[in-house]
Amino acid sequence: MTKGNETKITDELYAYMLAHNPPLDPVQRELVETTYARFPDHAGMVSAEEQAPLLAFLVRLVGARHVVEVGTFTGFSALAMARALPADGTLIACDISEEWTAYGREAWAKAGVADRIDLRIAPALDTLRAMPAEPHIDFAYLDADKGGYIAYWEELVPRMRQGGLIAVDNVLFHGGVTDPGATGSAAAIKEFNDHAAADARMDSVLLTVADGLTLARKK
Template sequence: MYETKNPQLTPELYAYVLAHNPPLDPVQRELVDLTHTRLADVSGLQTAEEQGPLLAFLVRLVGARRIVEVGTFTGFSTLSMAQAMPADGQLIACDVSEEWTAVGREAWAKAGVADRIDLRIAPALDTLRALPEGPWIDFVFLDADKVSYVAYWEELVPRMNPGGLIVADNTLFHGAVADPAVEGPAAAIRAFNDRVRADDRMDDVLLTVADGLTIARRR
């Protein structure tokens, strides 16, 4: 096995990466900072800062008009994607917390994209199973409870348009996926990664972005 080419991500190098990505706009910046101050104990649930511009880039790349997000938290990823989609697009955001998503609602309104976002507070599997059948989704961001990733995948893939993308976060799960002795959510992510790799309906790549990012394209 060859050695990784990934450099050690020091604070200085991470700051350099952020400085050479598209900057967050004022509403995005305020939302990220507010999440870290108001919800400090759980702020680690927020999508990594560099992933906001990446999600926006991918949404624009595929021209996504119908997006589903599984796991919204305080809505930074939601905001990034909604700003990148056409004004007549729709983003269905799935979450179970009124408290956390209320923070996002304020930011979405401030950014002028609230009318593009359909927030559904319910168990995500219930929401997904109630969605229309057949291919109609252009883009998915999956960042919710890890034990349900495979179940989410099975609901989403048949609804994806050809060329549509599913982007799944935390697919390295702090590095624990490489240790078969680690159980719990890490084992669920290992099962998800194996399912994605074996699914001949999709093309996929697993990247060392943040805590691991899988990008899969509907064939």
């Protein structure tokens, strides 16, 4: 095994990395703070800070106009992606919680991108299945219930245009994926990772970004 480097991400190094990335803007910062204050038991679900500029970068990289997010919570990742869209771009945001996403709606309005975000409150599988079947999605971000990942993937892949990108969060599941006795979400992620890696329709790489991020490009 060639590991490449032995860099341990200390707090100091993490701060250094953030300082060399585009900073969160005031609306994003306030949204994170509000989420931690209002939902302390769930705030860990917010995507890592470095994922905001990364998602924006990827949306721009693929020239995305049609974006789908599965798992919106308080709207942090949706805000980052919507900001990177052109004015006529749309992001369909899937979640089941009116309460959590209400904070997103407020932030999206404040940031002036509410008109680009189409929030669908329903089980994501229903929302995905109701979308046009032809390949039209440029970028998708998968960050919802881990047990649903394979089913979401199977709905997304045929709808991705050639060269479109799916980003999948939490694919290392806090290290739980190497536990031979993994259960629950860790077991579901293990199964998903095997499924995605074996999918001949996509080129996939699993990266050690945040809690693990898979990037998969439609062939």
